Amino acid sequence: MASSTWRQSLFAPARAPLWSALFAILCALTICFIAILATGKDAVNGYADLLQGALGGARPLGESALKGSVLVLTGLSVTVAFTVGLFNIGAEGQFIWGALAAAVVGNALPLPAFLAIPAALGAAALAGGLWALIPAWLKTARGVHEVISTILLNWVAIDLVNGWLVSGPLSVATGSADVSVAGTAAIRDEAFLPRLFAQSGSRLDLGLPIALAIAALVWLFLTRTRRGFEWRCVGAGPDAARAQGIPNARCIAEAMFLSGALAGVAGALIILGTEHRYPGVFRTGYGFDGIAVALVGGVTAPGAVLAGFFFGALRAGSTRLQLVGIHPSFAELIQGLAVLLVAAPRIFAPLLARLRGRASVSATAGVGASSEVGGAT
């Protein structure tokens, strides 16, 4: 598991991230269209329903933005870890701990709303961040590859929280025989995220501005501060960074903490916004989807925002697909295929070169095109 080289190849696609992502999504949508046709279902109506469920009116738009906000945060989580060269597959586990912390604090502390919401969000960030410090430490002190450790920690988190804490010690149903109502006690009304357009029937809540503000802060931090620069140095070339006196281990620990905190806050948004308790059955997959958001978003903060809202709309729309008998996991299929295609930007290189070639007639962008094609050094 030599990891020094894939960092470089990860930063390579950033040359033309928008085009790669658009091509990848377009190809994925086409492949899935054919897949639906092949199963004998009505693909045209399916896609129309998808669009209707994602963008058709205030309520669907609200659902799309709601899911998008959460995905923006989990996508940012994976993106932040990437800046120091770590592939955080563990956003799901960090998301779960964040959700649980928000549910517990939101229930336990009798505070007014302007304190209760920040307290729950802070607890979620702390819980997710601390869980992410485990793989950071395993990586820097024990040399365990973070992909393996974060995956295993996901299973540990899922089993511990869903299989034990929520159905046992933290369950409202403790002592009673009824296991089906397992889940934590409901959070206090003060900790509910206020709905922005409640009169229109949309469930869109304060989570959207929170996610956007966090995204802007993360972008400013990564691109405009000294520490953000140091993190990117560690990601781009750990040895060179060390030679310049940038402590790798500290940067990795800090970045993983922020990464976990972002995933934790994402979990809190779901609990404070729509669930209002940690439910007995809670397998959302938002953390796993964060990987797709980050990669399709070209591993940048603005890219994560765009990709997050796109996949959020896809997720919201796909619930409608059940009407034509298509499993809602379909949205994940489009996501997976898109990642598969952005993983190999060279597939699109000839196409991109041609597009660039045309553009360079009017502008002097020919340099980029030649490096794209001749980048096989």
Next chain:
Amino acid sequence: MSPLAQTLLDALHALLEFAPPLVLAALGGVLSEKSGVVNIGLEGMMRFGAFFAAAVAIGTGNPWLGLVAGALAGATSAALHALLSLRYRADQVVSGIALNLVAMSLVTFLLEAIFGSAGVSPPSPQLPRIFGHSALTWLAVVLPLAMHWIFTRTALGLRIRAVGEHPRAAATAGVSVLKLRALCVIGSGALAGLGGATLSIGILGQFDVRMPAGQGFMALAAMIFGKWTPLGAAAACVFFALAEVVQRSLSLTFHAADLHLEGLFLALPYALTLLLLALSRGRTRAPAADGVPYDPEGR
């Protein structure tokens, strides 16, 4: 029979149920990474193998055809990984993760499309049992030894190790690096597919939508813990399977289900794996060119 002997026999029996899927997938991981290609996609390849083995076994009524289909499904998905990471020089970790994402959703989609179910497939014909276990179990017993022999005693094994350690030198000696790597990745997928088939048509007798439930990643951990060698990886798998057997019997002894403690026991094998990986630092050694894309025209 004395109670102790009976307990030991039961444990051995359980071990021969739990270890084979892991062993087959871990050997797949060894094959791929020995040749220098990281294979995080084992989980997805197992999933494809498990599903298509069950689907074809149900469709044809013949479990042996299911077995072939499982291996082919794993190999086909691995061919995609080989294409992306070797031909298009995609990042091998990202390509593997993407394959897992696609396997997760595509198989769920197909389960719904073909069997109209979101949970399990109908019961499938099972492989006949030889001495109480399927042929795949016995394959998993023999294969580590065979692979050890190939890697240490044959020219093919030497070439595979060479392209994983120093591809440029191997190319100078006349080995076609990319072709050999592609073959190893595809073989790796076939093995992972067989591991998946063991789960569906070997043990359970149907496909479950949760398969393989992280076993591909456990296999990957076993490969690392086994220092990228067939025998070491197989031994690690046996150890993980033993942990699973102990976890299950403890869970039963302590009435975990009644006390809502199940999750605590379920988390044990994963936590134990992590602990072992943390302790084995410094003694593990990956092939030198593992994960490094090879460019035939490069310097």
